Amino acid sequence: MSEAWRRFKKDKVAVAGAMVIAAISMAAAFAPFIVPYDPYMQFFEGLTLQGAPRPPDGEFWLGTDTLGRDLFSRLLYGARTSLIIGIAANAAAVCIGTAFGATAGYVGGWVGIAIMRFTDLMMAFPALLLAIALAAILKPSLWIVVMVIALVNWVQTSRVMYTQTRSLVERDFIEAARALGAAWPRILLVHILPHLVPHILVWATLGISVTVLLEATLSFLGIGVQPPTASWGGIINESQSYFLTAPWLVFFPGVSILVVALAFNVVGDGLRDALDPTQRGRE
């Protein structure tokens, strides 16, 4: 593990990504103390005389939105929404995926076949459309969005964990544990799971870029977190009709989504290289 850490530290791009994540997480956590204005406050002077959003200036650093609210304050609160949903949904997805993948890989037989066929089936299902259908049926709230995103995102992890577990099953120490009479849940939890930890770490990071993007997309389509809660995709959705005259309303939240997704991608990629040097330089 310390060997991996040393390799990770040499990956400048990944380290930069990790610093970005740390900075944004801090900003999100301490948002109430940082924001210059109340993110829900509709300022009278937040709109121009014609009633249009105000461009960035000294008073409102990143401009205002269509209701005269301070964009910078809303972006900081939006970071909370994005990170909470992204991280929680991905954590749930990785748990589901690991449980399914490892069980299928170790137990094998018809249970394993059934689980992996179901995984194949989910692969053929366009995740966004499934999420749309689920979100349209269930009334969207923060935790519903988390659940919907988790339900459509566990498949990748499941596949990876299945392959990894299959390669562990043949190993001597598993055979020894079985010979000692350990029951399969115990073997899975005590002997197999620790060996999956590096892969779990990688997917727990890489996956967040996917869930953050999916949350932003659902909110943009109007079926994510509902207003007035600030979310980056939601801000863009609300200001879509104004964006030609007020492009900052798309640009700043858009860049925020991009930066967060990118940071988790490069950190996850760096972790993968660091934890599994045989895969270095391959995908």
Added chain:
Amino acid sequence: MFRFLAGRLFQSAFILLGVTIITFGLLYLIPVDPARMIAGRSATPQTVESIRHQLGLDRSIPVQYARYLGNLMQGDMGRSYVQKARVSELIASRLPATLQLMAAAIFFELLIGLPAGIFAATRRNRPSDKAVMVFSFVGVSAPQFVVGLLLIYVFAYQLELFPLGGYGTIWHVVLPALTLGVTIAGWYSRMSRSSMVDVLRQDYIRTARAKGVTESRVVLVHGLRNAILPIVAMIGIDIGLYAQGIVVVEAVFGWPGIGQLAWLAIQRIDIPIIMGVTLVAAVGIVIGNLLADIATSLIDPRVRHG
């Protein structure tokens, strides 16, 4: 080869059957009552009851599923709650626009992703490889609706090079196709890089180098000839990304395809349309994967015997 094909076809059919079970479940086990939705708000209980009977909603779930599947086999995906039209007809009338958009997007995907992937593979682990791979992550991490809106702002609104949206001429397709192409090229360049890296590790490449063949010839002739078909076949795997992308991109650009149809249906919770589009997308994904598999197996017999 025949056994491999038959096996893969059977598997695809099996997956599609599973997809219909999920779409059926979402269609019929939802809290919304389809009979009431179709009858409209002012309908009498008798009308709702007769529609329910007509749709077979008063039968048991297995019977309803069998009926649903039977209808699907005949191309009947039910009726829209709002538009009262047949879902299959709505989709059929909009599918050509979506396919045009996808064809143009795949063109951009290849145009950007293929050279980037090959270039990075030949400079493996060097700074230029790193730079290309970071860029590919930017493409992967960029939300398509943001890319689309910014392209509209810069190229349609400020520079007035392309229309703001809509459908019609070849100029209309450029920005939406570019939005899909640029973002998906991120994945594609990574995948083409890793399979090119694999090819460049093969013994015959070492032999060619040992013979003194120039490096550019090794890559472009010896390497690419063996890598190109599986790399192009990867497009088939990307259909899943397109299936998601079209909803967002068609909504942003007002492109009259099935993605926009799904987007309009979201606002009215018109579940039959959403499920219809999902089903069509799933068929597309399964066919794409099947074609990719077949193309790969034609090149590499190990795939079909492995």
